[in-house]
Amino acid sequence: MIVTDRLTLRRARMDDVDDMHRVFSNPAAMRYWSSLPHTDRAQTAAFLSEMTQASHDTSDDFVVEYQGRAIGKAGCWRMEEIGYILHPDHWGQGLATEALQAVIPHAFETLPIDRLVADVDPRNVASLRLLDRLGFVEVGRKANTLKLGDEWCDSVYLALPRPMSMS
Template sequence: MEIRTPRLTLRSAGPDDLEGMHAVLSDPRATLWWSTPPHETLEQTAAWLDGMIANGPDHPDFVIELDGRVIGKAGFWRLPDVGYILHPDLWGQGLAAEAVGAAIDHVFATRDIESLTADVDPENAASIRLLERLGFVRTGFGERTWNVGGVWKDSVFYALSRSDRKTKAPA
């Protein structure tokens, strides 16, 4: 499966994506609000990538390529919850919004699902702005929802309905 946007290619993961994803998942800046601490070894990333590959090519969870280089992932490891991570050297360029928006549009076009969800750390202001720009609305808050490396994290919950995406999709 492959999706092309003006600057990016979103595609199913493969074994050759190991080094690119390890560069993202081992960076403490990228994983500051991720569900795991930074990956310390290629083996950790290989196990993570194997899980992504095992979902199969029709699963809407994608590696993100920019100019042929893997720079992150966007999509749905488990529907309806969207997830994304991007190498920090590329933050602030609108690439995450472009990738996540494409993954969302793909799911709404190919799945009989009425709403999507997101779980974000309340301290992750950039991710909150991204979700809200894509039309997500806040639905709740949870304390101590994630234990990442021995540290409890809170969650802000968001949802995006199919009809809201149609009316609020960025031009």
């Protein structure tokens, strides 16, 4: 568990399903996610089940808790790759920055990785600004990487090298 000024970052539990379904069923939150909004609580339960069973040898992922409720997730969900989502009620208050400023050093401490990477839809300005502020740099782009419903989406790939101080 990691505690920051405003957040508690902890491992996922199956009883997070209702709070997390609020996040994963929200169309604004899911606009640039890698799947369509969850329409069924069982989809969120399946996502949480994967989170709870993920090996700590290859992942370091957290539920983000704010004022006693789960409002999203942030972390390295598979080797090297970072992913994060917060409910829109809590956007624009620096909470994702705060979560990732804690999660990133933790991932470098606990995983055998030389860098973290992110795969972002080029239209996802908030995510790109967040990563820029955290020091990620663009390392590539590709068109038509994901089809969601009827829509093809592109990817911007970004990377953050392991800090020299942690090598």
